[in-house]
Amino acid sequence: MINSSIVKHRKVFLTGGAGALGSHLLKAMKEFEVLAPDIEKLNIGNKEDVHLYFARNNFDAIIHCAAAARLGECDRNPIVAIESNIIGTANLVIETIHKEQQIGNSIRFIHISTDGVYSGIRGQYSEDDATIPYTKYGWTKLGAETNIRLLTDFCIIRTRFFDPENIKFSESATDIYTSKIPIGELVEAILYLLESSFTGVINIGGKRISDFAMNRIYKPEIKPCLAEDILNEVSFKLHRDVSMDVSLWEKMKINEL
Numbered sequence: 177m178i179n180s181s182i183v184k185h186r187k188v189f190l191t192g193g194a195g196a197l198g199s200h201l202l203k204a205m206k207e208f209e210v211l212a213p214d215i216e217k218l219n220i221g222n223k224e225d226v227h228l229y230f231a232r233n234n235f236d237a238i239i240h241c242a243a244a245a246r247l248g249e250c251d252r253n254p255i256v257a258i259e260s261n262i263i264g265t266a267n268l269v270i271e272t273i274h275k276e277q278q279i280g281n282s283i284r285f286i287h288i289s290t291d292g293v294y295s296g297i298r299g300q301y302s303e304d305d306a307t308i309p310y311t312k313y314g315w316t317k318l319g320a321e322t323n324i325r326l327l328t329d330f331c332i333i334r335t336r337f338f339d340p341e342n343i344k345f346s347e348s349a350t351d352i353y354t355s356k357i358p359i360g361e362l363v364e365a366i367l368y369l370l371e372s373s374f375t376g377v378i379n380i381g382g383k384r385i386s387d388f389a390m391n392r393i394y395k396p397e398i399k400p401c402l403a404e405d406i407l408n409e410v411s412f413k414l415h416r417d418v419s420m421d422v423s424l425w426e427k428m429k430i431n432e433l
């Protein structure tokens with residue numbers, strides 16, 4: 177989808193580059209110069225380290241994928257989720273504002289958020305709907321969004337994705353609905369939005385679909401089950417329908433074509 181001849185942001189600071197989404201993005205960003213320190217080189221929860229990293233490096237855009245992203249872990253240890261998702265994001269936002277003041281230009285900031293900021297009950301949530309997360313992870317991601325909104329040139333992407341080549345479950349629920357998309361589609365959307373002038377919040381996903389129906393496309397041997405079967409296995413609260421209204425994104429894609 178992205179046309180390299182219109183790439184404006186050549187030097188990109190990518191957080192979370194060692195993670196599932198970040199590593200797919202890195203592979204797709206051959207046209208760019210990408211700075212992608214792993215957590216050993218830069219823990220975004222450490223204010224002083226983030227300050228030094230910004231002082232020593234220059235870039236014209238940021239894609240922020242780093243997060244404590246495992247729901248069970250965030251539920252068991254919310255402090256880690258607060259440090260990475262809320263404080264870590266705040267540290268990046270503060271340094272971005274400082275750097276923008278120094279260079280006299282805005283820095284494009286793409287933030288990866290989650291459909292988990294919605295309440296996950298009725299589904300088809302639009303960007304303007306109330307955000308009442310159903311997990312501690314979701315609350316920390318909403319806390320992150322609050323910081324991002326203080327920037328000038330930002331795009332908050334609310335999404336859910338999966339790797340079609342790595343579906344681990346042997347069964348999935350016929351009564352849990354999302355708008356999740358294959359990771360490759362999300363990578364294309366992120367790179368499109370990196371170069372777009374859109375600022376604000378956007379839902380990125382596909383049509384409302386049950387987990388079972390989606391997983392069966394890529395793993396035909398997967399077995400159907402019900403949400404209540406899974407509830408006993410996980411330690412965190414499950415949504416029933418966290419599908420999103422993705423019409424804004426659909427319109428943007430049509431205009432692009």
Ligand SMILES: NC(=O)c1ccc[n+]([C@@H]2O[C@H](COP(=O)([O-])OP(=O)(O)OC[C@H]3O[C@@H](n4cnc5c(N)ncnc54)[C@H](OP(=O)(O)O)[C@@H]3O)[C@@H](O)[C@H]2O)c1
Nearest residue numbers: 192194195196197215219220242243245260290335336337
């Ligand atoms: N997976 C989904 O379906 C989904 C849905 C919606 C939104 N998201 C969001 O998408 C983004 C990427 O998710 P993902 O599935 O790729 O997660 P992931 O595989 O766990 O990757 C996250 C990366 O961030 C790093 N990280 C965590 N805390 C950090 C810190 N304090 N400083 C620096 N790096 C840190 C992790 O390092 P370690 O592994 O060493 O901790 C990891 O490399 C996250 O923001 C997540 O909230 C994910």
